[in-house]
Amino acid sequence: MELANVVPWGRSFEEYQAMFGLSEGDLNRRILGCGDGPASFNAEATERGCKVTSCDPVYQFQAEKIRRRIEDVYPDIMAKMQQGADNYIWDSLGGVERLGEVRMKAMSRFLSDFDIGCQQERYVSASLPALPFSDSEFDLALCSHYLFLYSDHVDGAAHLASIRELCRVASEVRVFPVVSLDGKTSKHLDSVMTTLSADGIDVSLQPVSYRFQKGATEMLVAKSV
Numbered sequence: 001m002e003l004a005n006v007v008p009w010g011r012s013f014e015e016y017q018a019m020f021g022l023s024e025g026d027l028n029r030r031i032l033g034c035g036d037g038p039a040s041f042n043a044e045a046t047e048r049g050c051k052v053t054s055c056d057p058v059y060q061f062q063a064e065k066i067r068r069r070i071e072d073v074y075p076d077i078m079a080k081m082q083q084g085a086d087n088y089i090w091d092s093l094g095g096v097e098r099l100g101e102v103r104m105k106a107m108s109r110f111l112s113d114f115d116i117g118c119q120q121e122r123y124v125s126a127s128l129p130a131l132p133f134s135d136s137e138f139d140l141a142l143c144s145h146y147l148f149l150y151s152d153h154v155d156g157a158a159h160l161a162s163i164r165e166l167c168r169v170a171s172e173v174r175v176f177p178v179v180s181l182d183g184k185t186s187k188h189l190d191s192v193m194t195t196l197s198a199d200g201i202d203v204s205l206q207p208v209s210y211r212f213q214k215g216a217t218e219m220l221v222a223k224s225v
Contacts, residue, residue, distance in 0.1 A: 008058065029139035038058070053121070053124060059126075060125040091211065128158075129161035140173075148220070151181075160191075172224075174222075177213060185215075201222050203221070204220075205220060
């Protein structure tokens with residue numbers, strides 16, 4: 001991975017709760033956040049006494065380099081969000097400017113936690129579809145804004161291999177969203193669900209309370225039987 005190709009964009013603990021329908025019971029489980037990037041979920045969850053490990057290939061870089069990359073791409077991301085504002089629901093955020101404030105706060109929280117988190121092995125440089133974790137090391141794996149969202153860039157085979165790998169390391173997997181960038185249901189969703197079910201994995205779609213991208217109202221839940 002080259003950092004110049006990374007577009008860091010971090011979400012908060014509160015957003016993770018809504019995106020994945022996380023209950024207090026869920027937060028007491030051993031959690032893996034896969035593809036977390038510069039989200040503040042790990043930092044905030046750890047502060048609450050939760051056991052969370054995050055993995056992302058961007059964690060191979062030092063905090064200062066990630067910070068500079070965030071600063072470099074932020075104006076472009078904001079401009080694109082402004083251009084595509086009609087694709088989103090602004091009820092909770094109010095507008096693009098407020099979104100930027102929320103994202104920068106989350107990413108700053110991540111950066112302040114990153115070094116100590118690496119020392120504590122809470123941040124691990126890794127990427128799907130091959131994770132450096134033991135079978136059933138986690139109770140719950142969360143994957144946000146990668147699988148299904150980038151369906152035009154990640155093929156069906158990679159989706160299937162990635163979710164199988166998540167099911168290997170965790171007894172339950174939740175993936176959000178299940179729509180692609182155009183807001184339509186991912187072209188890979190049906191085949192992935194059918195194949196996982198044939199594998200003996202209990203797979204379903206469940207509604208979530210999170211509302212931002214239009215059409216993104218459900219998460220995929222996969223449980224090893």
